[in-house]
Amino acid sequence: MNIFGKHVLIRAIEEHDLPALHKWANDPDIWNMLAGWHFPSNFEYQKKWFDNLMNNQSSQRFAIDVPGLGLIGTANIVDIDWKNRRGYHGIMLGDNDVRGKGYGFDTIMTIMRYAFEELYFERLDTDIIEYNKASINIYTQKCGWKIEGVRRRWYFRRNRFWDNMLVGITREDYFTLVEQNKYWA
Incomplete structure (x- = not known):
């Protein structure tokens, strides 16, 4: 199943995506902007990560595809709590030339x-x-999410600690946003 946006196609990650994902996984400029801790990885590690994607029912990881450009990044919904109907979302746009164009x-x-x-x-x-x-x-400004808290001195990057902004959106917030911005109209 593909998920269609206005400009992007959200699809399953395929094995042919691995060279780009491996390149981005080893780009410190990308990973310094994201949560979590990252280590340099070889292609075999990337392949094992890919092979394990289908074994986790609480994580959905997607490729972001743009017609004419192909793969530009990844998005996910992970740590899914099916009982309480919530999940953790992340996005990563790969190369600099796709940023700032509305794809995110x-x-x-x-x-x-x-x-x-x-x-x-x-x-x-x-x-x-x-x-x-x-x-x-x-x-927070375009997509209607709210800053719900701050974990002080949470991430160690660039030889110092930085705060973690906890951001969330509810179902009600989302429907209010699309009613106001008419995004899907």
């Missing part, structure tokens, strides 16, 4: 539509490192 916004809107309209989730959450102003702005 369309991806987040598409993932929210999938989560709230297809999976009937009640909420989505994410974490954003405090210096990732582009992500904070797109989630």
